[in-house]
Amino acid sequence: MASRDSRTKDALYCRKEKSLGLLCTNFLRLYDREGVDSIGLDASALQLGVERRRIYDIVNILEGIGVLQKKEKNQYTWKGYAAVSGALEVLKEQGQKEEFHTYITNVSNDKEHSLPSDSKAECPDKCSQSEHKREKSLGLLTQNFVKLFLCSEAEIISLDGAALALLGDSLDRTAMRTKIRRLYDIANVFSSMGLIEKVRDPGSGKPAFRWTSVGRSGNGSSIASEDKNRKRRAFGADITNTSVKRCNKNNALTTEQHQQCSSKEFVFGPFSPNVTTVWSHETRKDGQIQNSDSPLCAYRPQYSNKAVGDLFHHYTEAWSSWRGEAEEKQQIEHASE
DNA sequence: CAGTCCCGCCAATTT
DNA sequence: AAATTGGCGGGACTG
Numbered sequence: 001m002a003s004r005d006s007r008t009k010d011a012l013y014c015r016k017e018k019s020l021g022l023l024c025t026n027f028l029r030l031y032d033r034e035g036v037d038s039i040g041l042d043a044s045a046l047q048l049g050v051e052r053r054r055i056y057d058i059v060n061i062l063e064g065i066g067v068l069q070k071k072e073k074n075q076y077t078w079k080g081y082a083a084v085s086g087a088l089e090v091l092k093e094q095g096q097k098e099e100f101h102t103y104i105t106n107v108s109n110d111k112e113h114s115l116p117s118d119s120k121a122e123c124p125d126k127c128s129q130s131e132h133k134r135e136k137s138l139g140l141l142t143q144n145f146v147k148l149f150l151c152s153e154a155e156i157i158s159l160d161g162a163a164l165a166l167l168g169d170s171l172d173r174t175a176m177r178t179k180i181r182r183l184y185d186i187a188n189v190f191s192s193m194g195l196i197e198k199v200r201d202p203g204s205g206k207p208a209f210r211w212t213s214v215g216r217s218g219n220g221s222s223i224a225s226e227d228k229n230r231k232r233r234a235f236g237a238d239i240t241n242t243s244v245k246r247c248n249k250n251n252a253l254t255t256e257q258h259q260q261c262s263s264k265e266f267v268f269g270p271f272s273p274n275v276t277t278v279w280s281h282e283t284r285k286d287g288q289i290q291n292s293d294s295p296l297c298a299y300r301p302q303y304s305n306k307a308v309g310d311l312f313h314h315y316t317e318a319w320s321s322w323r324g325e326a327e328e329k330q331q332i333e334h335a336s337e
Numbered sequence: 338c339a340g341t342c343c344c345g346c347c348a349a350t351t352t
Numbered sequence: 353a354a355a356t357t358g359g360c361g362g363g364a365c366t367g
Binding site: 015016041052053056057060073074136137138174177178181182 | 355356357358359360361364365366
Binding site: 015018019020051053054073133181184185188206207 | 339340341342343344345349350351352
């Protein structure tokens with residue numbers, strides 16, 4: 001009766017709290033503050049209470065957007081949200097130079113114009129192996145995903161469509177599935193940052209994403225956002241789960257935590273709700289806005305307003321915030337038993 | 338049942 | 353060889 005992973009039900013486990021999106025939100029909130037410049041992967045994992053592998057996911061995606069930049073082994077440089085705007089511009093430029101504008105619309109059984117397999121052609125023989133590696137990297141996929149949104153005419157893009165386009169014509173069921181899995185990861189962090197928003201494709205009714213033209217953020221100055229609930233450290237429990245770095249399932253949260261695992265979609269990321277700086281001042285195709293659904297209308301929290309969900313959202317953040325600080329202070333170093 | 342996507346094995350790279 | 357990175361996809365979780 002000793003199933004190594006009794007996470008199923010009696011382990012008071014909530015999948016949502018382990019989501020990449022939430023992790024991303026916490027990651028961002030942890031480093032988006034004065035004085036932050038260098039980020040150590042070990043510290044991050046420790047601080048956020050996740051295994052190292054997850055940090056790589058976050059970091060690779062964020063680097064693709066310019067938020068971070070690898071400095072050296074185990075070290076990344078925090079560039080902040082201010083760098084996103086520029087990064088997107090560059091991506092858009094590149095995308096237009098390439099065939100990213102050929103992306104038509106969402107999934108259609110017909111052969112839609114897909115981009116030449118991922119990046120470009122492949123050099124004869126041993127061109128640059130470093131490039132070959134990048135070919136399947138999460139970082140590159142992230143950038144290509146962005147290009148799709150920024151360069152194509154499509155307003156709504158489904159992950160299937162993106163995968164299809166980015167995959168060349170590989171009708172490879174397996175490759176497709178894998179690519180989509182990665183896109184889910186990216187979509188999650190983008191959603192948490194408010195860069196994209198999940199929507200329902202009018203036609204197919206299937207889920208898809210839309211680039212929220214409003215990545216409004218403080219040019220690295222007032223993203224501090226809601227510090228109000230920052231010191232809300234009274235959720236009736238102590239840090240009990242001192243990080244969880246390399247355990248497999250024992251990071252049980254306090255009862256309070258998982259009883260309400262139905263938060264909506266904590267979008268709104270790290271942006272201050274009243275800041276008026278846009279980091280992607282219309283990075284649309286040709287600086288020209290679509291029309292009808294003008295994405296200019298700042299996105300608002302129109303998610304089926306679930307009172308509980310909202311409340312949960314806030315307290316969840318507060319909790320992770322104070323936890324982060326607490327752990328930050330006492331360096332889990334001597335965690336031992 | 339169709340989407341989602343966590344988790345961590347283990348291969349590729351670096352140190 | 354050890355330590356870092358990080359593909360990859362089985363299969364658990366949702367709704």
